[in-house]
Amino acid sequence: MKVECQECGAEIPVPEDAVAGEIVTCPDCGGDFEIASKTGDKVSLKPAETVGEDWGQ
Amino acid sequence: MVEICVLYDKVRFEEKALYDKALKMGIKAQIIDAKAITISTDSKKKDFLLGDVILQRSVSHYRGLYLTACLEFLGFSVINKFKVGEICGNKLVTSLVLAKHKIKTPKTTFAFSAESAMEAIGKTGFPLVLKPIVGSWGRGVFPLRDEEVANMIVEMREENDSPLARIYYVQEMVKRPPRDLRCIVVGDRVVAAIYRYSAENEWRTNVARGGKAEPAPITAELEEIALKAAKAVGGGILGVDLMEDSEKGLVVHEVNNTVEFRGAASVSNADIAGAMVEYAISVAKR
DSSP: OEEEOTTTOOEEEOOTTOOTTBEEEOTTTOOEEEEEEEETTEEEEEEOOOOOTTBOO | OOEEEEEESSBOHHHHHHHHHHHHTTOEEEEEEGGGOOOOTTOOGGGOOOOSEEEEOOSBHHHHHHHHHHHHHHTOEEESOHHHHHHHTOHHHHHHHHHHTTOOOOOEEEESSHHHHHHHHHHHOSSEEEEOSSOOTTTTOEEEOSHHHHHHHHHHHHHOSOGGGGSEEEEEOOOOOSEEEEEEEETTEEEEEEEEEOOTTOOOOOGGGTOEEEEOOOOHHHHHHHHHHHHHTTOSEEEEEEEEETTTEEEEEEEESSOOOHHHHHHOOSOHHHHHHHHHHHHHHO
């Protein structure tokens, strides 16, 4: 499954088992996107949050 | 039937593993975006379809912490509790709690000005470790080996915009093998333990820094100290990090509130996600 990058228009591969909330990265421009929704073959993206100072464990 | 809710802000290996495991176990489960929730002082629990027990898995510490406070206000059972997150999210408070409960921990001095920080550094002696009191994945953790660099780092911290940067956490450099131990504690048992070896040209052992995981035996000593540390911070699902001090033996340096277990799951045969789901069910039934 593939989805168009909102930044550069390249194709971002989306694994079959990906779910909403997962992050995908554009192989061309390196932009990170969060999967906003995924139903059947339709995937919509939104820009991923940038890593915050309080991220992680 | 108990329903579990996995709260995320970014779905990683762990959140997916927990959700998938619950479904595989035939348990009703949902995975909900923490970023999409709003709660008011007028809100009622019945307005939120978040099941019977919530696994708080936000990668952002403060988002997870304060959302947990709101959910507890509504009457939800959240793992971990707000109070646990508050302790574990702050290295200074964690060190105090560990010391108070007589759990062996690296000797740490706290200072509240640049001048007293340099004094604490002088008394501790080089090499030592300067850590931010809030922060993760080893960010901002500096090994300091001489006064010149120490001065520069303290100067940098003084210029930082965050008031938290000016609270100094000065820790002895533990003489240890090039690894530490991560124990995954679920309720009253240690589910898995791993050694984390630091990556090349890196002294921190965080898996997020490229650290490599290897299975570690859960010895009676390790189990005892890890469970004691988990209990001291209030219990739940926790990642207890320990070092093997050549003189003091096992010392606990950190307890993680939203434990990552990708590294542990890759080398351990234990069903880590399964144990967490079972624990969540037991909490819901309480």
